Amino acid sequence: MNFQDLVEKHSETIREAMEANVARTFYAHWPEPPSGKIYGETANDDGLASFKNRLHKPFAGLLQEGAEGSIGEEESPYGFPLGITYPQWSVNTLASNAVNAQKQWSRLSPADRAAICIELLEQAASYFFEIGYATMHTTGQGFVMAFQASGPHAFDRALEAVVTGLAATTYFDYSTTWTKPMGKISVTLEKRFHAVPKGPNCTIGCSTFPIWNSFPGMFASLVTGNVTITKVHPKVIYPMALCVASFQNTLQQLGLDPHIIQLATDTVTEPITFELAQHPAVKILDFTGSPSVGSEIEAIARMDGKPVFTEKAGVNCVILDSVENLDAVLDNLAFSISLYSGQMCTAPQNIFIPKSGIHQGDELIAYETVIAKFVEKIDAMANNEKMGPGTFGAIQNEATVRRLEDVSKTDCKVLRNAQPCTQQGFENARSFSPFVAEVSVTRPDIYENEWFGPITFIIPVQSFEQALEQVYKSVKINGALTTAVYSTDDGRIAAAEESLIMAGTPVAFNFTGPIWVNQSAAFSDFHGAGANPSGNASFADLSFVTNRFNMIGTRIKINS
């Protein structure tokens, strides 16, 4: 098979993405605004119509063989069942399809595979709006966020994995003539080097970011020569099913085996996750989800000697020390904790504030004033019908609502109770404004747990130094995906940078305006440092791709 045309077609994309990835500069191959001007004036309406047309029917379009029975238990967090059913495949069928497809995929060059990956993404991008609605009504994200997170942002993360994998598999030349001088004679060998894939990948997805968190592992596996099985959460199948259907269609168009990318489905009561992870045909594991399941997946991987890439969860901290403009800071923080109701792995949970107050220029603002203002900001968002509902979105999992009840029973001082939020057009939406409480620094038993959802703790401290020490310890013990520090003191910024980087967390300093600590940009921000208990992987450092293949060489003696 010859993919030279495809390689040429996408060469500019690869070049641009690879350059941005190395330089860590801003780059987006797919624009993030869900705008008719960019994606076509009817794109939104068409996407919504496609979404509505999928409901209450068997999902059509997958080219994956060997299905046995069907499943489907998705419900929109906005308050209605989707009623879509999906085929189900046994673990053995998925494995044998993967092993067959692996033979074909292994034989392609890294350049061919990278070009094919981009073609897969480009064709699937035509479904961005339907993917957005599918994501909104499975995860509970507001539409704009759902569009961006599962569309352009996820696709850019996939492209990032593709160019990083391409760089790593082609770092060493693939052939050479090696001549060793030995005094009066010399020896010549022809050498060839092969980036040999480790074998089928299984990417286990989560219920909140079904595409964004799964694409990196899938595409890092694909570009390095491994086929992939994408195991979706039983309550959040639709967005990935749509992508896989598009991918399989493109693979078939290109004369390739559609089973190079397979969907794996199951139910809440009969999960296949562990059986799939343990299957001997599966050689590489990617996982995003809860620490408990993640730790079991890591244990399976260790037992079986499989490379594993995990993002579990952490406890993200904020330190407030001194500010230029307290309003701008609190606006930013209030939005960060409100966005998708704290259901982002990157959302802050614990905010450390000196009891002595915050310096704003020469002015000292009392601790009580700071927390009162913070609560006001959240109230304002909750009371803003245009802003609040779309920012909060809906709660993906009923357990998160129960967590709101549990947290109010802890030994904390409630500063703001969560309140039901009306989502227009969706009367039964599971939607709440954030809960905020003060907890003593002496109660890590409360605040050093992850309270996934719209739950924020304010923790008064003696000093910046105490806050930094506390956050350092928390990162080492509980892990963190992000940390935010607000200070106008260069010495404290430097101290925080040195300490927290060594603890293994990325740090955002003084974020205000339309940029939030929760956000992690493809080609620039390493997501999940891989250096603390929140997970062992990072989108997309070199380790994220180099552990998916081996370099193996052949040497042929040339008689001279």
Next chain:
Amino acid sequence: MNFQDLVEKHSETIREAMEANVARTFYAHWPEPPSGKIYGETANDDGLASFKNRLHKPFAGLLQEGAEGSIGEEESPYGFPLGITYPQWSVNTLASNAVNAQKQWSRLSPADRAAICIELLEQAASYFFEIGYATMHTTGQGFVMAFQASGPHAFDRALEAVVTGLAATTYFDYSTTWTKPMGKISVTLEKRFHAVPKGPNCTIGCSTFPIWNSFPGMFASLVTGNVTITKVHPKVIYPMALCVASFQNTLQQLGLDPHIIQLATDTVTEPITFELAQHPAVKILDFTGSPSVGSEIEAIARMDGKPVFTEKAGVNCVILDSVENLDAVLDNLAFSISLYSGQMCTAPQNIFIPKSGIHQGDELIAYETVIAKFVEKIDAMANNEKMGPGTFGAIQNEATVRRLEDVSKTDCKVLRNAQPCTQQGFENARSFSPFVAEVSVTRPDIYENEWFGPITFIIPVQSFEQALEQVYKSVKINGALTTAVYSTDDGRIAAAEESLIMAGTPVAFNFTGPIWVNQSAAFSDFHGAGANPSGNASFADLSFVTNRFNMIGTRIKINS
């Protein structure tokens, strides 16, 4: 501290080594001949005098604090005790020295660390001849091999690890100004990226290649920012002690903590290996040695979540199919199995030969003729007093001699018995010529074990295809560091390449003349594919360095 001068001093070495490493062309920074013309006319005599002067004394020159007691039980395989004693340090002392040194080493830039590593190597290279004698009289290698393996070849492998690690830690830019256009406004962040070391490395060395197998892990760790503790085999301390003494001296000269590189010593009866590997301060493990200890080290690493890089052992196979010149082939193979008495992890053990004979051009040479000729070649070497003793060297471990007795009791047909070899000047040397036997292909219970030492099996097969299938299975089950194939048929070469590469072993085709399958050249040959049961690491692919650090970023909002 400023190492700009050192960076400039070694910039050309780094550039040349990095280019060769990518292009996989021949490159040697340190010439391999132990020649007076290269290293100075008195270098050999001086080295030998230094060696003799070390005997029966406490080893001097280490700058490592906190020693408690001393140990020393080295005996030359050439038949005399060395009588050198070395300081011993508790695991806790080694760990706390490492943790202290780590703080200083972490702060240096990758470029500084690479230049310092090269300075360490350059200064230690002045001890090549003493290192050669120290290696000869601990491992049993002949002097020329000892000089090359522990000197230039090992140092080049270290340089390879340094440039690979430098490339990986500097692949992504370390700072950027990131500007995201957002319609009429934009957001700008200053970003900094840090390659954060995982922390202290422990490299566990072996008794046969104390420097060659340990330097890659040590220098891959060092260049990526991690201090290292080099745990030597209790019977083979001297070569590494000499290198570490030189390294510590250089570190002190440069104003650095000598504990950036520490020696760890123990005794056969009271090993500290597992205690050291399990110590929480040790974050990265490298291991070369037996499969049983290696598997325990891997288990410790998995349990503790530490990256681990192992070379254990495999069963290396050869397939004879067809040749241009049988004599040249058998000369080459006879030398390969004789070199250092098969005590190389890369030495062939099992030679598969079709019962129907070997084609040499149009001529068919009978199987019996082939094996008779092969035995003749070994006899000729054994009877050649100039060639034999230096090639065989001496047997490092008494257990290998017992293995020669054990193998003769198996159900094999002895073609050639091992015989004592006289090493001139060393009457008590433990030295033998190779044992060769024929074993039926139906007895994998015999030949699929690793018979470490001068033991070779000839396995008659029905066909090339049967041989290839057998070798494929053997690589998958028993692992292999090398595989050699002799064929003049392009179709069979292609079939063997595809099959064996996918099995995970490097392949050498048609080696004759002064190049042997046992040899693995720095900057060109990936040693230990990391893709089969013989070990999980490869000198030095990208994984060998990328798993020793994490990329972590900080973002600072710039108000505009």
